[in-house]
Amino acid sequence: MRAAPERFHVSDSMIAAWGTVAETAPANGEPPEEARASRLQSTGLQSTKGADQAGSNTVCLTARSLQTSIRQYGRRKTLLDDVTLSLPRNSLIAVIGPSGAGKTTLLRALTGYQPADKGNVLYEGCDLYRHFGVLRRQIGFVPQDDILHTQLTVRTALRYAARLRFAKDHDDAARDARVEEVLSELSLTHRSDTQIASLSGGQRKRVSVALELLTKPSLLFLDEPTSGLDPGLDRQVMQMLRGLVDGGRTVVLTTHSVANLELCDRLLVLAPGGRTAYFGLPSEALEFFGKKDWADVFQEFELSPNRFWADGYRKSEHYRRHITGLTSETFGEAGSRLVRKQKSATASPSWFAQLATLVRRHFSVIAADRGYVILTVCLPLLMGLLSRAVPAPDGFLIPSQQGSDQDLYSSFNVDASRVVVMLAVGACLTGMANSIRELVQERMIYQRERATGLSRSAYATSKIIVLGLVTALQGLSIGVLGLIGRRLPETGLVFPSALLEMTLIIGLLSVTSMVIGLVISALVRTAEKTMPLLTMATLFQIMATSAVFPMFNQVGLAQLSWLAPSRWAVGALAATVDLSRVSPPAEAKNPKMRDTLWRHDLAQWITDIGILAAIGLIGFFLVIKFLRRHEPAVMRKH
Incomplete structure (x- = not known):
């Protein structure tokens, strides 16, 4: 030495x-x-x-x-x-x-x-x-x-x-x-x-x-x-x-x-x-x-x-x-x-070396914060248990006891869509809550490390890896707690188990929502602005599902809802359990009006999942782009 x-x-x-x-x-x-x-x-x-x-x-x-x-x-x-x-x-x-x-x-x-x-x-x-x-x-x-x-x-x-x-x-x-x-x-x-x-x-x-x-x-x-x-x-x-x-x-x-x-x-x-x-x-x-x-x-x-x-x-x-x-x-x-x-x-460490160090450091920061660890464990448990509060005796199947022809809604499972919405809310809220303050609260640290040669993409990728892993586990926990024990179809459209298929969809929705949270965190200038935006973003995702009220048949609102990850995740969940057939129509006067994203079809399921994943990928590149706005001016050309 x-x-x-x-x-x-x-x-x-x-x-x-x-x-x-x-x-x-x-x-x-x-x-x-x-x-x-x-x-x-x-x-x-x-x-x-x-x-x-x-x-x-x-x-x-x-x-x-x-x-x-x-x-x-x-x-x-x-x-x-x-x-x-x-x-x-x-x-x-x-x-x-x-x-x-x-x-x-x-x-x-x-x-x-x-x-x-x-x-x-x-x-x-x-x-x-x-x-x-x-x-x-x-x-x-x-x-x-x-x-x-x-x-x-x-x-x-x-x-x-x-x-x-x-x-x-x-x-x-x-x-x-x-x-x-x-x-x-x-x-x-x-x-x-x-x-x-x-x-x-x-x-x-x-x-x-x-x-x-x-x-x-x-x-x-x-x-x-x-x-x-x-x-x-x-x-x-x-x-x-x-x-x-x-x-x-x-x-x-x-x-x-x-x-x-x-x-x-x-x-x-x-x-x-x-x-x-x-x-x-x-x-x-x-x-x-x-x-x-x-x-x-x-x-x-x-x-x-x-x-x-x-x-x-x-x-x-x-x-x-x-x-x-x-x-x-x-x-x-x-x-x-x-x-x-x-x-x-002044040669900086390689991109992969920086990424490995950033990932290790982030896990060390998480492990050292006991309060954060407790919240990380308890939040998905709470979201999963809240979804259990929705009484759905028929699960995601057609009711076993049919009503009269005059009582249209008694022939459908009105609780199934409510359970789906609760699961989507839990996944969206958990994902965005994990990340919406992440970048803005580390901004001074990032600015200084960027000035010393830190790779912008390595930093963003480290956040995706660490928060993505944590959020995925939370989303899977929400899915398992909310679905296990409920009546489900015997198989899914892709996987042999409908429970597994739906749980994976909820996990993907959580991760994609986490990326959206990172985009917001990269945009705002102060941490105080994140909580109002978290509330607004969560409400938008709830409304965009079209399970609360039909947005899919309204020009303008339908296209706006395409920006929400929950729109495509709920579509994939609905396709798995054939929710269009199980739940009542959006309008009693027009029983044939159905959301096309809910169609019980393999091609439609793949489309829903593909666009959900694409939103997450686009969000990742937006994070990299928006990080540039907060860097030292002389580094923006690098």
Whole structure:
């Protein structure tokens, strides 16, 4: 195994020592390299790599004239307005500003998640947007929301992430060794076997950072890493980031907290409208604005939102010293060598390897969530037992005792269609309930993993496999509970047992409904919208069966019902038991009016099943298509 690269180890005792940093904060004008050395000396820490590069006047990333706008209420709203900055190597940069100033938009532009409309971003002289697929592993991004499966333990989550991010030339031993390195580096070893949901806010943020450190990025961006944390946890997170920087990385974070800015090497202040109001040393920022504290600065932004803050900054000494004074690598052969080097180092795992890892991880998440497991077992049992509540003494056969010719309905089995509807409702509701929140609640996780090379189709296929297996078992359970013991035809149209044939149809309906749930989950933007849509979709499927009221003979409604999986599943069930003959006609005045999809015919049964399966297949491709809408913009071409 290769020796671990030189890195900066932050132990618990070192973190405690960081509590004295505020007392040794640099005086106004103290160069960042001297401030870093002072901090290291005050805590007894050494970093030879950081010391070698501290005095370098080069940058690792440069943004030039970034401009971004969106259309809102019929007007163009500017989010970033001509933002230019250079990020020095091995430095901690904080981005602050009032709400709506474009901090998150800037981070997404600098990481390549959402390229700016105008301008460019250069990483070591290479165009990030053009070579994102090659350079993405050099840039880590931790969004504000968790990118974790909180049901897993810390070590398990990191191991799955390593399998998804490292190519097959990294064996399990090498991946596990890297996981242990990261756990040690972030002082998480003692919490490695703890479920992530049980961690404190600061510890969970460390785990999110650990996910990004697996691929050893030289640049790390964090969006609001201290949001929602108390002052003590706020300082712990900032101290942790400071340690990462002194270990040889460049870290950029957005924050609303100004309590620990003295730990940073540079400070970027964005004014309303996404304009650069200041970029330079944190210790000189308040003096630049002529204010005593940040509350006064933010109040000035609110009172004068249209002031040309950027013009004042460009005319200042800070602009010359911290932007034009730094030099970037050139575009030439050095950039080409970097791209070639990264191409050989950024190969993603194969499609099948990603699929296998995703399937294993999903099963692990399910197994770790006891509440979900209990619900998964109980829901089909409940649906099956509810269908038993429909009294059907004749099952799916013609009543044994016929009424008079004047009493038309006494000659038919009116309960058979009710049982079919109940079984269809149970299958549809169970299937969609399993999946309708699946993609939307994992959206941040998917976005980040997609940016690191995850295959979109492998992700969608893993959901189909895992949820399809779970849902199929549930559907079969509903079918068996709802049908066993009832009077059925001796044989089906295809299978020797009508019970087996009908149970398989119900299982297929459950799986197809699950795919429809995934389509809805891929479409919506928030999880709150899924429950109303689940109700609406279930009601539509009930009405589309034509067993509640006849839609099959109404122009428009009949064609609309073809979109519902329940329409074709009920048709196949009806064909199996010859429901058209067993149940009463849809209209007493027109006893010959029958639903053609219910015809007791092998060809019709195959048609019903074929279209039901086709709806599921089309739904699968729609899931893949709709997933693209929520991906980082730069990945949509891949």
